[in-house]
Amino acid sequence: MPVTHWIYPTNEKSDYYLDNPSGDTEVSPQRLLDDIEQSPDKADPWILKTGFRMMQPGDAVWIYAADPYQYICALAQAVDIYPDGDAWYASLVWNLDATHRLMRAPIPRSEFHQIAQQAAIRADERTVEVLDGWLRSGRIRLADLEREPSSNEDARLRTMRNIVQRQGQATFRQRLLHVYDRRCAVTRESAEAVLEAAHIEPYMGPHSNRLTNGLLLRADLHTLFDLHLIGIDQDGKLVVSSRLSGSSYASLQARSLALPQRTAHRPSRRSLAAHVKLLL
Template structure:
């Protein structure tokens, strides 16, 4: 199935995400430096259009709209998420293809389509130019359908599984902030194992609210989703009798860490509803 191509412009008016300092330097070399740092992570950029049409695996071509007017980087979509205020796309960068594009960009004179301040879907002519470039450079886009056939397929799948397992990136980031970067139960601070658990389940972007979430270590997240642990009305952990004799049983009755901001604290009614589904509760 042919790839869906998107042209994402970088300039001081378009939306992009480069660093936590709010810098607006978006030269190709600066973006390349950023991509090298994010090679093994899912990177997040902002979206104002296309968020309802973009799909995981879509090709995202980065376009320097002013003054260069050329394509100089390539990524693939991992996931599209809403953080309550903005739409965000998680990207898996193709560093090798980007380095080729940096040294020999695709000028707008070749594909003609204009993308000034927001991502646009490539038209038929632009798509052909981009497909031809991929063929000429022997670049194969990773796929999420069927069995993985290359290291890039596996990398894209892995990045996507991390994004989905940890919770939508923006939602997780908000919980990391709310819980001061520590597991609500154990106090674990290794960020790579901390995940965003939905209390009432994920039912759309509107449920990605801190008061519908807990920041949990990955194993506790799994137990929470399986209704083997829950939280009582006093904010203490309840462990299912199914886990008697395990190391988790020792956590029964442990008070949970509570976010400082009242609006970030988990809703008691949601915790109560979750607790009612606890497997083999204590009598």
């Protein structure tokens, strides 16, 4: 399935630029590569000024280093596009093979001519021809997130997309992280990478993302909660299904939840009561 190509500029006028160690704001492709290599398996959120209603998961995002470089130096694919506060973001997963090749031999703007200055822009017909030709010449295949994975790269992007979606919509998750003091409501786990926004009532649209319909849970507990293998009773204590007897989760039976300080931020008792009635 063909993907849409986007050109994302990095300079002092854009919403994402890279500082040199000297403190100035000259764009540094090497700094970008260093950042990517420090966390190659992490979805990297980049802000979007435009295009957020057109960009789709799987779209290719080519990073354009502006003055004094004026060349494309990195390639990623979007796995999620989402609002957070007043801004929109694209979660990018980097194509390391393509990025290393581009760092060694960038695509100069003189080859595609399109100008990107302050925001991501959709590649025009001429630029698409150049970028597709570059991919073909390097035998680089972009992942197709709409089909079953057919390569390690496809599977990697599919996994990252699932993680981003599983963690919940960004704003909802960030609000839960804040009111739960960035700790799991059950275990008090503080490693944010495994803390997820759990909906008590199933997600039915943006109105579902209210704090009273959420819990901040460790990833495994989120899964058990969704499967109705754990629930919360009227006293705010954990109820563990008998199906988990003999497992390490059985020891969590009757554990009290650590709830937000403000009553208005706490989960709805009615919703929790309806959920626990479905315990398997």
